[in-house]
Amino acid sequence: MREGSLEAPTRHPLDWKNPEFWDSARAEKELERIFDICHGCRRCVSLCTTFPTLFDLVDASPTMEVDGVKKEDYARVVDQCYLCDLCYMTKCPYVPPHPWNVDFPHVMLRAKAIKFEKGIRFRDRLLSSTDAMGKLAAIPVVAQTVNAVNGNAIARSAMQSVLGVHKDRELPPYAPHRFRSSFKKSPSFPVKPGKETPGKVAVFATCYANYNEPEIGHDLLALLAHNEIPYVLADDEVCCGMPKLELGDLQGVNLLKQKNIPILARHARDGYAILAPVPSCALMFKQELPLMYPNDADVLAVRDAMFDPFEYFVLRKKDKLLKSDFRQRLGKVAYHIPCHSRVQNMGQKTREMLESVPGTQLTVVERCSGHDGTWGVKREYFDNSMKIGRPVFRMMAEPEADYVSSDCPIAARHIVQGMGEERKQAVKAHPLALLRKAYGI
Numbered sequence: 001m002r003e004g005s006l007e008a009p010t011r012h013p014l015d016w017k018n019p020e021f022w023d024s025a026r027a028e029k030e031l032e033r034i035f036d037i038c039h040g041c042r043r044c045v046s047l048c049t050t051f052p053t054l055f056d057l058v059d060a061s062p063t064m065e066v067d068g069v070k071k072e073d074y075a076r077v078v079d080q081c082y083l084c085d086l087c088y089m090t091k092c093p094y095v096p097p098h099p100w101n102v103d104f105p106h107v108m109l110r111a112k113a114i115k116f117e118k119g120i121r122f123r124d125r126l127l128s129s130t131d132a133m134g135k136l137a138a139i140p141v142v143a144q145t146v147n148a149v150n151g152n153a154i155a156r157s158a159m160q161s162v163l164g165v166h167k168d169r170e171l172p173p174y175a176p177h178r179f180r181s182s183f184k185k186s187p188s189f190p191v192k193p194g195k196e197t198p199g200k201v202a203v204f205a206t207c208y209a210n211y212n213e214p215e216i217g218h219d220l221l222a223l224l225a226h227n228e229i230p231y232v233l234a235d236d237e238v239c240c241g242m243p244k245l246e247l248g249d250l251q252g253v254n255l256l257k258q259k260n261i262p263i264l265a266r267h268a269r270d271g272y273a274i275l276a277p278v279p280s281c282a283l284m285f286k287q288e289l290p291l292m293y294p295n296d297a298d299v300l301a302v303r304d305a306m307f308d309p310f311e312y313f314v315l316r317k318k319d320k321l322l323k324s325d326f327r328q329r330l331g332k333v334a335y336h337i338p339c340h341s342r343v344q345n346m347g348q349k350t351r352e353m354l355e356s357v358p359g360t361q362l363t364v365v366e367r368c369s370g371h372d373g374t375w376g377v378k379r380e381y382f383d384n385s386m387k388i389g390r391p392v393f394r395m396m397a398e399p400e401a402d403y404v405s406s407d408c409p410i411a412a413r414h415i416v417q418g419m420g421e422e423r424k425q426a427v428k429a430h431p432l433a434l435l436r437k438a439y440g441i
């Protein structure tokens with residue numbers, strides 16, 4: 001048996017419709033098999049707290065092997081994984097087609113799904129219902145109240161005891177006006193398809209841009225309009241399902257998929273590029289749903305039409321259909337590439353675009369910030385999320401930049417919190433805001 005695979009990695013679909021997937025004993029056996037390979041390898045020890053938790057359990061067991069670890073302790077390993085996919089995509093030499101067939105994130109997801117079926121905490125259901133929470137909290141008066149509560153130390157201590165949301169986690173405020181309700185209609189432009197890019201765009205707003213930071217959506221629209229690309233808003237979207245997937249709520253993902261996919265597939269078949277300005281949401285449509293529904297033609301049509309915004313802009317540039325009339329230098333930018341951008345396997349498109357702006361020096365940090373969607377918010381994981389993020393906070397502070405930026409707006413907030421005083425005068429700005437600034441629009 002050779003050490004690693006020389007073939008390009010392939011990913012097997014998630015076998016969640018097979019009754020064996022839900023069989024606890026079979027799942028435990030698969031966990032033990034993979035844990036044993038990981039124990040012999042230990043390459044991923046620095047990626048997150050999942051692997052150190054496993055190796056500590058092995059080292060403390062009577063046999064000092066995986067067979068000495070109590071089965072009930074497997075959950076301690078599973079709980080530390082926030083499914084960023086980095087171990088699979090960037091480290092593991094034993095992924096398929098290697099016969100050892102190690103898909104660590106998928107075995108974690110299977111264990112989470114089985115746990116979810118047995119019942120989960122109210123807090124976890126609440127945090128993964130981003131759409132329902134957003135709809136409620138983004139009502140103007142409610143938004144102000146929620147934001148005031150989020151900033152109040154006494155209320156936060158109560159929230160920590162009752163809901164398990166860590167009192168020190170800085171939460172994103174809810175915006176008084178949703179992106180979808182303040183959406184500015186596209187000016188009329190002729191559709192100019194390129195070799196690499198469709199000439200018109202459907203915007204999947206995302207819960208985060210819709211309820212928390214509508215400016216991200218408005219920046220995207222301004223960039224499309226400046227480049228004379230006609231756009232529409234995806235009709236009646238709901239959450240992409242990533243927060244539910246991360247919890248193992250596969251039936252919840254299925255319900256959201258049934259609402260989003262027919263709408264988005266219609267846009268895909270009508271020749272639109274679909275742009276989602278949050279990497280996790282784009283990844284959900286590019287990778288996670290196709291792995292759950294490998295034979296669903298609509299899911300595959302959406303996958304093929306889905307772009308990260310900077311991926312689209314760079315390809316548009318290659319098509320010679322993107323303007324380069326930049327009017328403003330950006331200076332020093334400390335830029336973080338989030339895990340869910342890295343695992344889209346599209347290269348460093350945001351970096352490429354921002355570096356094309358004259359008078360811009362980028363310091364690129366390509367390392368997990370440790371937040372994930374809802375994981376780093378929870379009382380029991382907050383400290384670990386700050387610990388995982390520490391090297392990122394330090395590297396982002398080093399250049400004493402003018403801007404601190406990440407494609408993931410949640411990671412950006414977490415990084416800014418972790419940098420604390422070290423941030424000095426640096427302003428947090430999303431890469432879309434920076435590109436808009438560079439155009440002077």
Ligand code: SF4
Binds near residue numbers: 049105
């Ligand atoms: S998917 Fe991410 S969080 Fe989970 S074990 Fe792999 S690297 Fe760690």
Ligand code: SF4
Binds near residue numbers: 043045087088102
């Ligand atoms: S996931 Fe792969 S690379 Fe990482 S520790 Fe396990 S076997 Fe090694």
